[in-house]
Amino acid sequence: MDNETLKARILEIVPEAQQEENKQFLTLLLPAAKLHDLALKLKNSPELAFDFLFCLSGVDYIKQLAVVYHLRSTQHKHALVIKVKTDDRVNPNFDTVCDIWRTAEFHEREIYDMFGIRFNNHPDMRRIFLEEDWKGYPLRKDYIDEVNIVEF
Amino acid sequence: MKEIINLPVSNIEEEEYHINMGPQHPSTHGVLRLLVSLQGEMVRSLKPHCGYIHRGIEKMCEKDTYPQVIHLTDRIDYLSAHINNHAVCLLVEKALEVDVPERVRYIRTIMDELARIQSHQLWWSSFGMDLGGLTCFFYGLRDREMILDIWEETTGSRFLQSYNCPGGVMQDIHPNFQKKVHAFLKTFKKKIKDYDRILSGNVIFENRSQGVGILSKEDAISYGVTGPSGRGSGWSCDVRKTEPYSMYGKVQFNEVLRYECDTYSRYMVRMQEMHESMNIIEQLIDNIPEGEHSAKMKAVIKLPAGEYFQRVESARGELGLFVVSDGNKTPYRMKFRTPSFSNLSVLDHISRGMKIADLVAIGASLDLVIPDIDR
Numbered sequence: 001m002d003n004e005t006l007k008a009r010i011l012e013i014v015p016e017a018q019q020e021e022n023k024q025f026l027t028l029l030l031p032a033a034k035l036h037d038l039a040l041k042l043k044n045s046p047e048l049a050f051d052f053l054f055c056l057s058g059v060d061y062i063k064q065l066a067v068v069y070h071l072r073s074t075q076h077k078h079a080l081v082i083k084v085k086t087d088d089r090v091n092p093n094f095d096t097v098c099d100i101w102r103t104a105e106f107h108e109r110e111i112y113d114m115f116g117i118r119f120n121n122h123p124d125m126r127r128i129f130l131e132e133d134w135k136g137y138p139l140r141k142d143y144i145d146e147v148n149i150v151e152f
Numbered sequence: 153m154k155e156i157i158n159l160p161v162s163n164i165e166e167e168e169y170h171i172n173m174g175p176q177h178p179s180t181h182g183v184l185r186l187l188v189s190l191q192g193e194m195v196r197s198l199k200p201h202c203g204y205i206h207r208g209i210e211k212m213c214e215k216d217t218y219p220q221v222i223h224l225t226d227r228i229d230y231l232s233a234h235i236n237n238h239a240v241c242l243l244v245e246k247a248l249e250v251d252v253p254e255r256v257r258y259i260r261t262i263m264d265e266l267a268r269i270q271s272h273q274l275w276w277s278s279f280g281m282d283l284g285g286l287t288c289f290f291y292g293l294r295d296r297e298m299i300l301d302i303w304e305e306t307t308g309s310r311f312l313q314s315y316n317c318p319g320g321v322m323q324d325i326h327p328n329f330q331k332k333v334h335a336f337l338k339t340f341k342k343k344i345k346d347y348d349r350i351l352s353g354n355v356i357f358e359n360r361s362q363g364v365g366i367l368s369k370e371d372a373i374s375y376g377v378t379g380p381s382g383r384g385s386g387w388s389c390d391v392r393k394t395e396p397y398s399m400y401g402k403v404q405f406n407e408v409l410r411y412e413c414d415t416y417s418r419y420m421v422r423m424q425e426m427h428e429s430m431n432i433i434e435q436l437i438d439n440i441p442e443g444e445h446s447a448k449m450k451a452v453i454k455l456p457a458g459e460y461f462q463r464v465e466s467a468r469g470e471l472g473l474f475v476v477s478d479g480n481k482t483p484y485r486m487k488f489r490t491p492s493f494s495n496l497s498v499l500d501h502i503s504r505g506m507k508i509a510d511l512v513a514i515g516a517s518l519d520l521v522i523p524d525i526d527r
Contacts, residue, residue, distance in 0.1 A: 022459055051373050055461070055472045057487040068474070070461065070489075074373055074387070077394070103376035106497040114210075129203035129526060138211055139485075145211075 001047065001078050009048065010080075014038050020083065025070070027081040035084050036095040042071065042080070043100050049073045050080060053097070056107035058115040060141045061085070065092050065117055086117075089140075093118040114139035168196060175204050179282045179512040182522030186499075186515075188508065195503050195511055200496055206526040213486040218244050218453045219317055221486065226312040228488060229524035231271040232466040234263045237316035239473045242397055243462035244318040247455045247477070255443040256320040258436050261399040262333070263303075263315065265429040269340070270299040271467035272422045272429075279419065279516040280351055283360055288350060295343050298336045302329065318453055320446025333437050337430055344426060352423060361416040365502045365514035368413060375501065376494035379469025380425060381518050384418035386411040391465040403435045415510075415517040422519070454481050468492050468519055492524035 001009070003026040010017055014034045020027040030038060042050040055070035064085040072079045086092045096119040098104035108119045109128040116137035118125060127134065136143050174185040183204035189196045209228060213221050218240065225236035238260055245252060273296045280288020300310040305326045307315040315322055351357050367377065372385040382389045390407045392400040408424040410417040455477040462473045469491030476485040495518045503511045 024459075024461055027459075053376060054463075054470065055474055055487065055489040057474050057485075057489075059476055059485050070472070070474070074389070101376070102371070102374045102501075103494050103497060106493060110493075129206040131203075138208060 001076060003078075006048075006078060006080060010038070010042075013041055022081065025079050025081040027083065029083045029085065032084045032086060032094050035082075036097065036100075038082075039069075039097045039100050047076075049075045051075070051101075053101035053103055053107075056104055056111070058111040058117055058139065060115060060139065062141050063087070065089060065115060065140075067094060067111060067117060069097070091118070092116065093120055095120050096122040098122060113137070116140065167191075173198075173511070175201075179515055180522070181278060181520065184496075184520070184522050184525065186511075188511070190508060193507050193509075195506050195508060197504060198500050198511070200499065202496075202525050204526065205523060207523075209527045210486055210488065213483055215482060217481045218455070218483070221483070222316065222318075223312075223314045225488075226314055227523060228490060228527055229466055229468060229471075229492065229521050230312060231274060231521055232267055232468065232471075233312050234260075234267040234315060235464055235466040236471060237314060238264060238398070239462050239464040239466075239471055241316045241318050242464065243460050243473050243475060244453060244455065246462065247458075247460050247475075248318075248449075248453070250319055250447055250449065252320055252447050253443045253445070254441045255445060256447070257398045258440045259321055259325060259445070260316060261403075262433055262436050262440075263313075264398075265432050266299050266302065266333075268467045269426050269429045270296045272426050273299075275422060275467075275516075275519045276347060276351070282512050282516045283357060285350065285354075285357075288347075291343070291346060291350070295340055298332075298339065302332045302336065305329070305332070317446065319449040320444070324445040325440075330437055330440070333433060337434065340426075341430065344423075347423065352420070358416065360510070360513055361419060361517070362412070362414055364415045364506060364510045365517065366413050367498060367502045371498065371501065375498040377469070377498050377518075378494065379465070379467070379491050379519075380408075380421040381418050381495055382469065383408060384410050384421045384517075385413045389470065391463050391470055395463060397464065399436060400432075403432050405432050415513050418517040452481050454479060455483070466491060468521060468524065469495065488527055490524045490527065492518075492520045492522075493527075496520055496525055 016031050018029045020029055042048050050071040050073050052072045052074050054072050057068045059066045066083055066085045069082040084094055111117050113127040113129055168191055170189050173188055174180045175183040185201040187199045209224050222237050222240050225240055226233040228236055273292045277289045277292025304310045306329050307313040367385050369385045369387050372382045372387045378389045386409055393407045405428045408421045410421050457477055457479040460475045464471050472489030474487040475483050478484040503514050
């Protein structure tokens with residue numbers, strides 16, 4: 001399916017989705033509430049069949065915190081990027097997708113560890129790399145690192 | 153005292169207990185701790201505890217320029233150092249729309265395949281050792297030495313080369329390079345038959361690996377298990393085929409697929425991949441075109457604002473590089489989608505119901521490199 005058809009098909013499901021400029025992939029910004037619903041349809045409808053979540057990253061845009069989902073269909077070979085953003089820096093949370101793509105379980109724990117974004121209904125929402133008593137979320141732009149070896 | 157002696161044996165068998173495998177355990181090949189929940193000798197579930205060598209490479213990248221980032225990527229998966237460097241270079245060149253000389257593409261592809269062979273050699277060595285065949289370890293490391301010597305001569309480093317740079321490679325290949333690669337191919341083609349004689353057809357090895365750690369194709373896709381581990385489940389996920397870069401679109405090679413989905417299947421994929429890698433090198437080594445070893449690049453590399461993604465096939469699977477740039481000389485955000493991190497996530501799923509000795513074999517067949525998980 002080419003990008004135009006893909007976009008039209010997704011806009012049918014979520015009319016609020018906005019396209020972002022990207023040369024490589026079709027990138028769509030979604031309202032967070034629609035994420036899990038759309039993810040299920042992307043995985044399960046036969047003509048979309050996005051079965052491979054090949055990258056899941058958190059990004060701190062300073063004004064907003066975002067989670068970026070890179071999806072691919074192993075059957076149809078088309079790819080798609082989905083983004084969700086939130087203004088809430090104190091208690092940011094999104095729905096988990098690890099019931100749909102199992103690889104998300106570890107990646108979401110990593111995002112929680114580094115950005116402090118919580119994922120609702122995640123089976124094991126703990127830090128993955130840092131200790132449980134680590135203060136702050138290192139990959140946020142406002143994180144102050146007292147012993148930054150790079151700045152020395 | 154009497155009560156303990158009278159305790160029925162079956163109670164002990166039914167009781168669940170936990171043991172820690174690692175952080176210092178030979179079969180985890182690094183500092184990884186698996187909290188294994190056991191019933192008797194059977195694995196009920198396990199929880200990996202990572203982060204013992206987390207260095208915060210993604211955070212460090214935000215302070216470094218793109219040429220500096222390359223040196224950090226060596227340290228992610230140190231056995232695929234060339235391939236990781238290659239990924240950063242491809243991303244920068246794609247963003248700046250730089251066309252690299254043909255010679256560079258040849259050199260990079262040969263180096264990538266040498267990296268893949270030596271990585272698989274080390275994997276084979278430690279796989280054999282994990283299952284009790286110490287001879288493998290000596291054989292594998294002995295043959296790997298030849299590749300390290302080739303690298304030392306051309307790149308100046310045996311292990312963490314940082315040989316690629318945006319636009320090309322750091323310096324031209326050594327005059328002995330082609331001769332030495334030929335010598336290696338000739339030697340290794342004989343030696344790899346020994347590998348098969350020791351392990352592949354060995355009854356003990358087959359009993360320990362066949363039917364152990366079944367990973368279905370659907371699960372491999374869902375857990376994102378790429379590379380030889382995914383291809384051992386019949387999933388065609390080789391980035392060199394699906395999205396060819398450098399010379400991969402122009403050389404003839406087969407994507408190795410096996411459909412048994414077990415530990416033996418993942419083992420055989422890697423063994424055959426070594427033959428395919430040698431095949432690729434043979435097609436390129438005598439035809440390296442003359443020319444510059446690097447394209448002209450600006451002194452300060454700034455990526456136009458935007459988001460970029462680059463995938464390459466490392467020795468362990470798909471390495472994804474996601475960069476958000478704000479137009480500065482340092483990346484705003486750099487994310488490494490490393491293959492071992494996703495491959496680790498499936499370990500719990502495929503080792504349930506297996507014996508604890510099988511867990512060692514399964515772990516070895518996934519070929520985990522711990523810095524690749526922790527970053």
